Amino acid sequence: MNNQLQDLFAFLAVVRAGGFRDGARASGTSASSLSEAVRRLESRLGVRLLHRTTRSVTPTEAGARLAERLLPALGEVEAALDIVNSFRDRPTGTLRLNVPASVARLTLPPIITPFLATYPEIKLEVIVEDSFVDVLAAGCDAGIRYDERLEQDMIAIPIGPRRQRFATAAAPAYLDAHGRPAHPRELLQHACLRGQFNSGSIPPWEFECDGEVIRVDPDGPLLVRLGAGVDLKVDAAVSGLGIVHLFEEWLQPHLDSGALEPILQPWWQTFSGPYLYYPGRRHLPAPLRAFVDFVRSLA
Structure with a gap:
């Protein structure tokens, strides 16, 4: 992947996470490398993309517009690269789930241990929040919610108690x-x-x-x-x-x-119990596909 594309991914990781430290944790790199990548991108574009303070990192108007256009475009790039995962013996990568506290407490515990034991090369990241969110805009692969709070145009499958x-x-x-x-x-x-x-x-x-x-x-x-x-x-x-x-x-x-x-x-x-929901696109990231298949096998 060339440097320009890497810098765009770095910028998006910071915006998604709301900071360099959390962005580094989510992307498996260092905060200093993300900061340097964003500086290179800003220098190349000639415009400031992020407001940086000691307490927060937020996109400028230009940064917000750029992130809005990058999300679907780089999502397609990630999906294209992830196709290679289907040729591995075991899927690898990070699966990001957005769930309410009740699901984190009651639904996931009996599922995640056998899932991660079955797929040891997958890393699971769980973001717990009870508010209604756009899972893709939040940088997540899928969400778990109850039927009255499901996003439209999503595929939903039962998970946990019915x-x-x-x-x-x-x-x-x-x-x-x-x-x-x-x-x-x-x-x-x-x-x-x-x-x-x-x-x-x-x-x-x-x-x-x-x-x-x-x-x-x-x-x-x-x-x-x-x-x-x-x-x-x-x-x-x-x-x-x-x-x-x-x-x-x-x-x-x-x-x-x-x-x-x-x-x-x-x-x-x-x-009725909760549902795992995710975008109805043709190709799913390998970690998400593995989790969907695992959940269905428990039904």
């Missing part, structure tokens, strides 16, 4: 002190531990029984960012701070131990 439930629970000490709600609307009189998306929206708690769907928006003493803050919410519920509403699998160890007591069980809502 049916899941949200469970509602609290510490026995909290329920002894404040009572056990018998209907979802009674949660409005309780201390409820809530979650918030990165966008700032706070999803309501949804319940269903005999075809009736009820959404409630209770208040409480703790609000955490969904994803990284979920474990704090669970720990707070175990300590008796209030009521938690979360994936049943996430709460199951505490339900089994008795640290949390289930409530409103007839109202626990069941929904």
Whole structure:
């Protein structure tokens, strides 16, 4: 690959990762080599492409326009080069997945260990974020989301459990002190531990029984960012701070131990499990093709 093309790939790696250090980690090179490549590119083009500060690296207007045009073009170059992978005995390369915290916690653990044992030359990079993203623009090969948050024009295949439930629970000490709600609307009189998306929206708690769907928006003493803050919410519920509403699998160890007591069980809502989704292009990168085939073999 000639130097000009290498410099373009280096620039795109920095933009995708939002910095030289993370870009170097994702591309398997050094931050100094990426920095030098971007400087060469800027010198060759005669325009600044990146704003650099001690805290962040962001594209200039010219850099953003260039990255926008480069993404599909260099994606085709990467796909063309990856065709050689099909001639190897074992696929190699990096597979980048964008997943929500619930999938990282509940769905991937029993899958990634046997997958990477089967394909030891593949490196798996998992980006965890609960917001809706364009996986290609985010520099990822594929994403995992639930059906209501799937991107359009993507191929989607089931991954992990096909049916899941949200469970509602609290510490026995909290329920002894404040009572056990018998209907979802009674949660409005309780201390409820809530979650918030990165966008700032706070999803309501949804319940269903005999075809009736009820959404409630209770208040409480703790609000955490969904994803990284979920474990704090669970720990707070175990300590008796209030009521938690979360994936049943996430709460199951505490339900089994008795640290949390289930409530409103007839109202626990069941929904379909997550999907692995990826662009419907003819050629898939070898690591992604291997992962798709592996997931399908588990069905």
